[in-house]
Amino acid sequence: MDYRNAFAISASGMSVEKLRLDVTAANLANIHSGKKVDGTMFQPMQVISGEAQAGFSTQFEQLSGAELHGAQVVGVTTTPTEPHMVYQPGNPDADDKGFVTETGVNQVTEMVNMASALRAYEANVVAMNAAKTMALKALELGGS
Amino acid sequence: MVQKTEAVTNAMLKMALDAASLNHQAIANNIANINTQGYAPVRVSFEEQMDSIRETLEEGGKVKSDMLSGIQPVLVRGQPLVGDGDRTTELDMETAKLAENTVHYEALLKVVGMRMSMVNSAIREGK
Numbered sequence: 001m002d003y004r005n006a007f008a009i010s011a012s013g014m015s016v017e018k019l020r021l022d023v024t025a026a027n028l029a030n031i032h033s034g035k036k037v038d039g040t041m042f043q044p045m046q047v048i049s050g051e052a053q054a055g056f057s058t059q060f061e062q063l064s065g066a067e068l069h070g071a072q073v074v075g076v077t078t079t080p081t082e083p084h085m086v087y088q089p090g091n092p093d094a095d096d097k098g099f100v101t102e103t104g105v106n107q108v109t110e111m112v113n114m115a116s117a118l119r120a121y122e123a124n125v126v127a128m129n130a131a132k133t134m135a136l137k138a139l140e141l142g143g144s
Numbered sequence: 145m146v147q148k149t150e151a152v153t154n155a156m157l158k159m160a161l162d163a164a165s166l167n168h169q170a171i172a173n174n175i176a177n178i179n180t181q182g183y184a185p186v187r188v189s190f191e192e193q194m195d196s197i198r199e200t201l202e203e204g205g206k207v208k209s210d211m212l213s214g215i216q217p218v219l220v221r222g223q224p225l226v227g228d229g230d231r232t233t234e235l236d237m238e239t240a241k242l243a244e245n246t247v248h249y250e251a252l253l254k255v256v257g258m259r260m261s262m263v264n265s266a267i268r269e270g271k
Contacts, residue, residue, distance in 0.1 A: 006169050013176025020179070051177050067219065068169050068186065070176040120178045123235055127172040130246045134168065137250050138161075142260055 003135040005068065010128035012052055012070030017121040019073055020047045024114045031105045034093050042103045043078035044110075050074040081106070152209050156197075157256055163190035163217035164249040170219060171242045174233045184224040185233045190217040 023045045030042045052069035081104030089098035167188040177183040193215045197207055 002165065002169075006165075006172055009169060009172040009176050013172070013178075016176070017179070049177075049180050051173075051180055051183055068173040070173055071180055116179070119235065120175075123175045123178065123239060124172075126239060127168075127175050127242055130242050131168060131172065134165070134246055134249045137253050141253060141257055 003131050006131035007128060009068055009070035010124045010131065012072060013124040014121055014128075016047070016049045016071045016073055017117045017124065019076075020049075020117040021114060021121070023047050023076060024110050024117065027105050027110050028107070028114075030103055031107060031110075033103050034091075034100055041083050041101065042105075044081055044103070044105045045076050046079050047076055048074045152207050152212065153259070155209065155212055156194075156207075157252060157259075159190070159212070159215065159217065161249065161252050161256070163188055164245055164252060166190075166217050166219065167245050168242070168249070171238055171245060174238050175235070175242070178233055178235055178238075182224050183233065185222045186219050187222060188217050189220045190215075 027044045030044075033042045035041060049071050052072035054067065054069055083101045083104050085099040086102050087098055088094055088100045091100045094100050167190075170186045170188050174183075174185045177185075197211055197215075200207055200211070
């Protein structure tokens with residue numbers, strides 16, 4: 001059993017889901033952020049992931065049938081969202097009506113993304129543990 | 145004579161172990177891409193290739209080693225599922241398949257171990 005590839009596949013999935021969790025945390029951390037110093041607003045981010053393709057060095061491995069490489073991060077994009085207005089007359093950033101603009105991070109969306117990333121991460125851990133169990137069982141062959 | 149019949153069983157066991165190992169990688173790949181949009185899940189084609197051998201055994205025939213020549217576990221790429229949302233593979237189904245595959249692999253290893261102990265017993269003249 002080529003357990004190294006099995007571990008690599010699960011590890012790639014784990015790293016993608018970890019980044020998703022990091023990005024969700026960053027979005028949640030900025031949930032009440034107002035304008036930045038340069039006047040722009042924080043835009044909620046989103047991880048785009050795709051299936052990992054073989055690099056040049058691993059092209060040769062495809063001949064031996066190892067053509068699965070797990071997942072990879074394609075990019076992190078920002079999703080333009082409408083900022084919402086909060087009534088805070090005492091805030092120095094408030095406009096003449098007393099409203100402050102805050103980022104349009106949707107708390108519900110972020111919590112759902114977080115739960116989904118967490119479950120996906122756990123599933124990858126389960127797959128990796130299964131690979132470990134299988135490899136260790138194979139090592140016991142001819143032992144007793 | 146013994147060697148010839150043993151060779152077919154050993155070759156089949158080896159292929160079945162390879163298939164289970166590849167199947168694990170396919171399932172792990174599906175799980176790793178659980179949030180990938182437009183991902184086409186992979187599976188392993190092996191057991192359907194063994195149908196002819198199963199039929200031969202059911203009819204009371206003997207399996208010859210040349211019957212195994214074209215059989216090899218291969219990866220098959222499925223169609224990307226178009227469902228609601230961006231989910232293309234089902235996490236619970238993949239986890240269930242993973243658990244089943246692990247048990248299957250361990251069962252195969254047990255058979256290999258039992259065959260080994262049989263040979264061992266023959267070497268020790270049944271003592």
